[in-house]
Amino acid sequence: MQKRYLLAPGPTTIPPEVLLKMAEPIIHHRNPLFEEVLEEVRQNLKYLFGTKNEVLIFASSGTGAMEGAVTNMLSPGDKAICIRSGKFGERWANICKAYGVESINIDLPWGDDLDPGLVERTLKENPGIKAVYMQATETSTGVRFPVKEVAAIVKNYPDTILVVDGITGVGVFELPMDEWGIDVLVGGSQKALMLPPGLAFAGVSDKAWEFNKTSKIPKFYFNWQKELSNLQKNQTNFTPAISLIVGLRESLRMIKAEGLENIYRKFDILANATREAAKALGLKIFAKTPSPAVTAIVAPDGIDGQAIYKTMWKKYGVTGAGGQDQLKGKIFRIATLGYADKYDVITAIAALEFTLRDLGYKFEMGKGVAKAVDCLKDL
Numbered sequence: 001m002q003k004r005y006l007l008a009p010g011p012t013t014i015p016p017e018v019l020l021k022m023a024e025p026i027i028h029h030r031n032p033l034f035e036e037v038l039e040e041v042r043q044n045l046k047y048l049f050g051t052k053n054e055v056l057i058f059a060s061s062g063t064g065a066m067e068g069a070v071t072n073m074l075s076p077g078d079k080a081i082c083i084r085s086g087k088f089g090e091r092w093a094n095i096c097k098a099y100g101v102e103s104i105n106i107d108l109p110w111g112d113d114l115d116p117g118l119v120e121r122t123l124k125e126n127p128g129i130k131a132v133y134m135q136a137t138e139t140s141t142g143v144r145f146p147v148k149e150v151a152a153i154v155k156n157y158p159d160t161i162l163v164v165d166g167i168t169g170v171g172v173f174e175l176p177m178d179e180w181g182i183d184v185l186v187g188g189s190q191k192a193l194m195l196p197p198g199l200a201f202a203g204v205s206d207k208a209w210e211f212n213k214t215s216k217i218p219k220f221y222f223n224w225q226k227e228l229s230n231l232q233k234n235q236t237n238f239t240p241a242i243s244l245i246v247g248l249r250e251s252l253r254m255i256k257a258e259g260l261e262n263i264y265r266k267f268d269i270l271a272n273a274t275r276e277a278a279k280a281l282g283l284k285i286f287a288k289t290p291s292p293a294v295t296a297i298v299a300p301d302g303i304d305g306q307a308i309y310k311t312m313w314k315k316y317g318v319t320g321a322g323g324q325d326q327l328k329g330k331i332f333r334i335a336t337l338g339y340a341d342k343y344d345v346i347t348a349i350a351a352l353e354f355t356l357r358d359l360g361y362k363f364e365m366g367k368g369v370a371k372a373v374d375c376l377k378d379l
């Protein structure tokens with residue numbers, strides 16, 4: 001028997017309160033009981049996304065809402081900027097390509113931060129850009145991008161919208177849509193929302209709804225305009241993921257009860273403790289501007305990052321994540337979002353120490369855990 005800890009950047013651990021709600025007998029979605037659920041969920045999603053507008057809900061993984069944020073906003077032949085600095089930035093460019101949108105890519109070395117001035121220059125040099133696509137956290141590298149600063153730039157371009165993949169941002173750190181001027185903010189259920197995979201979300205600004213009116217890319221399942229008019233009547237276009245939405249009502253209640261301010265502070269402290277503990281073990285942090293959602297740690301010289309990640313889960317029951325593509329073997333990742341708390345960080349660092357010892361790394365046992373405990377003492 002081995003107790004397991006899920007500390008990956010999605011899927012994440014689901015609280016027992018949410019699991020129990022999802023185990024309840026299914027209700028019919030064209031029934032006042034479900035309408036009541038949707039009514040509450042709509043209000044709390046607005047709170048979470050920081051918007052007065054509706055937040056659309058889809059039965060898909062997060063990528064479904066990413067795809068919809070291209071197909072519902074643009075037309076074939078349109079130009080868009082994609083910030084590419086990891087797996088998920090590449091996904092934006094790939095979606096654009098699939099629908100005949102010309103993507104002008106801002107390619108950054110993986111792990112680097114984004115100079116918002118570069119977005120401004122690219123907008124100036126390429127007149128007619130309809131949209132800027134970026135991540136709040138590039139989960140593959142652990143970098144947090146300066147959404148607020150980019151939003152302040154894009155705001156001045158009436159014919160350009162800012163679309164943010166906030167799948168590892170929403171519910172982890174501040175991303176107030178209306179206040180900052182984010183036009184489309186995408187979320188997913190299996191990260192900070194403490195649910196299984198299967199729901200995607202999109203907050204949509206008034207400016208973005210104007211773009212929707214002229215968008216000519218064909219759409220059917222992800223037709224945002226139809227979804228909006230149904231949602232306003234507590235209905236959905238198609239059969240919704242009923243049990244997941246019932247679970248969502250519970251997880252949103254938990255988030256609201258804790259309060260976003262407290263949640264943001266908690267994840268800041270958890271991620272800081274993870275980074276400081278890794279440094280105390282002589283390890284380096286990969287991201288130049290690290291996200292509170294996930295910490296990417298550089299594997300020490302001569303030790304394979306995949307071996308670290310695999311030993312942690314196989315032998316010690318702690319599931320983090322390895323590196324992807326060009327980072328495979330070079331980094332491993334530990335997430336601090338969703339239901340994660342301070343004991344998860346301490347557990348992860350302890351498992352990391354056991355693992356590093358097994359792999360022959362030279363360090364003083366206990367130094368990482370001691371550092372983590374010290375960083376967490378006021379949480």
Ligand SMILES: *Cc1c(COP(=O)(O)O)cnc(C)c1O
Nearest residue numbers: 010061062063088139167168188
């Ligand atoms: C997890 C993740 C996604 C979503 O991927 P799905 O597998 O489609 O849910 C997209 N963007 C980021 C930044 C992510 O972390």
